[in-house]
Amino acid sequence: MPNLRPLLYTFRRCPYAMRARMALYSAGIQVDIIEVALKEKPAEMLALSSKGTVPVLQLKDGRVLDESLAIMDWALNKNDPDHWLPESISGAAAKACHKLIAENDSSFKQALDRYKYPQRYPNEDCSDARDDGLVFLNKLNTQLISQPYLLGETLSYADIAIFPFVRQFANVDFGWFENSQLRGLQIWLDERVNSQLFKAIMEKNRTLLLD
Template structure:
């Protein structure tokens, strides 16, 4: 989404993780997705930065730092960006492990489904509260935070679609 909003031209390849192409294995020691390999005319933000970006957030920040026509890094990006990155990091650190555990518990019909979902709900409630106060998670305009958290919300919603449709997180569902 950030690449699209930043109007960055990239080549997107569908990767089957059980049959990784040689180019991926050469580009990234991790060999997991996402991976963005910067071409010769796509410069890293800083001279000592890698030419291969392997984290979604790094890719988003790189793209928006190149071109941010929608102001997703904020009006005053030098002050707002560190706050946004901190918010995203805290959310991800709290939510992602619970989300993965919840997904596994649901898939294998374990008896820990409800407590694990409730652990995720603590973060959803935090987002719902912010969205009650503001149109978007970081204020009145869409920001990097909204784009970065969307895949987590989408993944959570897909684990138990019926429950999510009926859950009291009206604003989060509208993301």
């Protein structure tokens, strides 16, 4: 039987799932939510996407999106009331956006994992992980000193896709982050984390993203 609404498999604290939930929320797309225990993934989710990562979105027509950026793109291409899609700014902004997210999702995420969970890498020396991550944070901070958002004067796809990862990094040792020289980044992160949008998508015990 077809779903009445798209079905989102998510994990509340996963930064990839957060970016997907924010885009769905902004687009005003109602979805049914299944909160997944990563240690015990539902067979139904694995049947849709065998790679076993969240988020996974099953559309009403049965199509499956199992990459967070694909979910963001799908939602915002349906409805982008706040003009998050970088293409709505300029071609150059779109290029800068995708480059920044690619760096976030590769080298920064690698540093984040080693900083946050060094025990998962028993054969690696993770003592430089924070400094490795700082390279990306410094880059973001430089941009955020001269402008309020990563791509300029307005909140965009890049801010939404990246800040959940910066939040995780900052929370590993928040005292260190607060005392760092990353002033632009601190203000930006604080605003994002305290936004109504973020609070809404982090609410517990939701069965639906929007009612």
